[in-house]
Amino acid sequence: MRFLFKTDYEDDIRLFPHSGYVWSYGTLLVLLVIAPYALSSYLISQLVFVCIYATVGVALLILTGFTGQASLGHAAFLAIGAYTAAYLQQFNVPFPIYFLAAGLLTGLVGAIVGFPALRLQGIYLVIATISFAFIVEEILARWESVTHGNEGMRIKTIALLGTTVPRDGPAFYFLCLAMLILTIVGSLNLLRSPTGRAFIAIRDSETAARSMGINVALYKVKSFAISAAITGFAGVLFAHKLSFISPEMFTLQLSIEFIIVILIGGIFSLHGAVLGAIFIVMIDPFLTYLKDDMPGMIGSVAAALGAGSEGAAHIQDRVAAFASANGLKGAIYGVIIVLFVLFEPLGLYGRWLKIKLFFQLFPLYKRATFKRQKIYVKSERNR
Amino acid sequence: MSYFRAENLSLHFGGLKAVDAVSFAVEKGEILSIIGPNGAGKSSIFNLISRIYSPTSGRIFFEDQDITGEPAYGIAKLGIARTFQNIELFENATVLNNLLVGRHRHSTTQLWQELLFLPSVRAKEKAHRRRVEQVIDFLDLEPYRDKLISGLPYGVRKVIELARALCTEPRLILLDEPSSGLNVEETDDMSFWIRDMKSELGITVVMVEHDMTLVNRVSDRVIALNYGRVLAMGTPSEVQHHPDVVAAYLGS
Numbered sequence: 001m002r003f004l005f006k007t008d009y010e011d012d013i014r015l016f017p018h019s020g021y022v023w024s025y026g027t028l029l030v031l032l033v034i035a036p037y038a039l040s041s042y043l044i045s046q047l048v049f050v051c052i053y054a055t056v057g058v059a060l061l062i063l064t065g066f067t068g069q070a071s072l073g074h075a076a077f078l079a080i081g082a083y084t085a086a087y088l089q090q091f092n093v094p095f096p097i098y099f100l101a102a103g104l105l106t107g108l109v110g111a112i113v114g115f116p117a118l119r120l121q122g123i124y125l126v127i128a129t130i131s132f133a134f135i136v137e138e139i140l141a142r143w144e145s146v147t148h149g150n151e152g153m154r155i156k157t158i159a160l161l162g163t164t165v166p167r168d169g170p171a172f173y174f175l176c177l178a179m180l181i182l183t184i185v186g187s188l189n190l191l192r193s194p195t196g197r198a199f200i201a202i203r204d205s206e207t208a209a210r211s212m213g214i215n216v217a218l219y220k221v222k223s224f225a226i227s228a229a230i231t232g233f234a235g236v237l238f239a240h241k242l243s244f245i246s247p248e249m250f251t252l253q254l255s256i257e258f259i260i261v262i263l264i265g266g267i268f269s270l271h272g273a274v275l276g277a278i279f280i281v282m283i284d285p286f287l288t289y290l291k292d293d294m295p296g297m298i299g300s301v302a303a304a305l306g307a308g309s310e311g312a313a314h315i316q317d318r319v320a321a322f323a324s325a326n327g328l329k330g331a332i333y334g335v336i337i338v339l340f341v342l343f344e345p346l347g348l349y350g351r352w353l354k355i356k357l358f359f360q361l362f363p364l365y366k367r368a369t370f371k372r373q374k375i376y377v378k379s380e381r382n383r
Numbered sequence: 384m385s386y387f388r389a390e391n392l393s394l395h396f397g398g399l400k401a402v403d404a405v406s407f408a409v410e411k412g413e414i415l416s417i418i419g420p421n422g423a424g425k426s427s428i429f430n431l432i433s434r435i436y437s438p439t440s441g442r443i444f445f446e447d448q449d450i451t452g453e454p455a456y457g458i459a460k461l462g463i464a465r466t467f468q469n470i471e472l473f474e475n476a477t478v479l480n481n482l483l484v485g486r487h488r489h490s491t492t493q494l495w496q497e498l499l500f501l502p503s504v505r506a507k508e509k510a511h512r513r514r515v516e517q518v519i520d521f522l523d524l525e526p527y528r529d530k531l532i533s534g535l536p537y538g539v540r541k542v543i544e545l546a547r548a549l550c551t552e553p554r555l556i557l558l559d560e561p562s563s564g565l566n567v568e569e570t571d572d573m574s575f576w577i578r579d580m581k582s583e584l585g586i587t588v589v590m591v592e593h594d595m596t597l598v599n600r601v602s603d604r605v606i607a608l609n610y611g612r613v614l615a616m617g618t619p620s621e622v623q624h625h626p627d628v629v630a631a632y633l634g635s
Binding site for chain 1: 433434435454455456457458459460464465467471472473474475476479480483484485486487488490492494497498499500504505508509512513516547551
């Protein structure tokens with residue numbers, strides 16, 4: 001067990017409270033830097049998606065986790081970023097410029113979406129953001145002169161500093177990693193400044209925030225704008241990674257995936273966004289495994305248990321039909337959300353903290369330590 | 384001219400006159416208590432001053448400035464802080480962060496500076512932290528700095544709310560039942576702090592309070608309200624022995 005003795009106000013401000021953090025995050029960074037040279041291209045591609053999802057997760061955490069404004073419209077922000085990049089690229093605008101433009105434009109749209117949020121709360125705000133997402137999806141499908149409608153748009157490889165950055169090479173991975181790290185550092189900086197504290201104040205008590213001199217309306221709009229802008233940046237790299245975008249990629253399901261990222265990861269800390277992103281990216285390989293391998297496996301188990309060859313084949317067919325049923329992914333998402341909200345509202349990061357505390361306090365850990373926690377996900381504040 | 388003045392302040396909810404043409408003045412550096420039975424409109428007056436409600440009619444002046452049209456966040460920026468009857472702290476934040484929110488009206492950093500956490504932001508954060516530490520020292524909150532509010536007992540929360548209000552460096556502070564839910568010792572501490580706020584920090588205090596011992600001990604003047612109207616105004620003993628006040632509390 002480590003005891004921190006604070007001797008300076010700096011100790012309350014610094015990002016790494018003690019040297020242990022420097023070591024563990026340093027090691028993580030080294031591993032992430034050598035990863036593209038050690039892992040297969042499939043895994044690198046998965047890591048790129050983790051970076052992009054985690055960036056959106058951080059954006060959503062700023063809005064939902066720290067300002068307390070729920071949003072099911074982040075797929076639309078991602079789409080706006082992606083389409084801005086695709087559109088500007090046609091006119092040979094260089095990458096850094098359209099990257100910035102996409103973020104700024106999305107931030108502006110986010111601020112505009114933030115205005116109705118001033119009067120809406122909880123479930124009503126969720127409905128408003130869903131409507132916004134549908135409107136954007138519809139515009140993308142109909143505004144053919146700019147978005148090419150349902151045909152979608154191709155995105156060329158990034159041209160940067162005279163070379164190209166292919167979407168499956170290590171350079172692209174580093175670009176995504178850099179975006180994620182910069183987003184996290186920027187967000188942490190924000191959270192230890194007056195703006196971040198104002199966000200938290202608005203989440204926990206708007207009345208008290210007002211009487212402390214916080215312009216609640218202004219900060220809600222700011223939170224929406226920042227969150228949207230980060231999502232817009234992520235959208236540019238998302239578009240480049242996929243190399244082709246069309247309206248049906250930015251559906252409600254994608255927004256729900258982003259919510260899952262923060263809900264599963266843990267809504268109270270930026271760690272949650274990264275853990276949640278890893279989780280959500282791993283679901284797809286898991287579903288593939290479910291489809292390809294599980295029916296055969298269950299069939300052979302059934303045969304071994306004496307089901308007979310005909311019966312085993314029958315069971316195998318049924319399992320295969322189940323595993324490839326439409327909407328299975330959505331159903332799994334639903335079950336996951338319900339289970340996490342009921343049994344681990346602090347998410348994966350909360351679970352990790354409990355495990356860590358268990359070893360720190362060993363053998364004195366009590367199961368009741370976290371029994372009386374009243375946290376944001378379950379509190380009445382999350383209206 | 385008075386330091387703070389309310390003129391013919393009214394708040395009507397439909398036919399209910401929660402506050403009915405109340406006028407009063409507060410002098411600089413005094414402690415004024417507002418007493419009255421339940422539903423007399425005491426807290427409503429506070430909510431009118433801090434603009435959680437908008438007055439139906441009437442005007443409010445602070446330092447010779449008409450503040451009736453200010454938004455809620457503007458009131459705090461003028462130097463009027465308040466506490467709440469049912470504690471309104473930021474539950475899922477640490478004590479330190481709660482108090483630092485109190486410093487919000489003094490923050491001058493821009494968003495882009497904060498994103499980069501420039502040295503200027505760092506320096507200002509440290510300055511805020513230093514001011515917060517002075518308040519922590521003033522109210523003996525040292526053991527709780529890094530604790531989450533959600534895990535703290537009621538009495539401590541009450542003090543933290545006072546601390547948060549003091550962190551805004553107010554010139555006028557509105558205390559809504561500072562001793563409700565506190566035990567005898569905590570109430571004693573509270574009465575010392577209220578007097579120290581006046582004498583050491585030079586803050587003008589207006590408080591709503593039911594505990595008459597506390598009211599007698601700290602107040603310079605008392606206003607008694609009933610049914611949204613002023614019954615009596617004067618020194619604590621004058622008001623307590625006023626026949627209308629006795630009738631309001633005990634019945635005639």
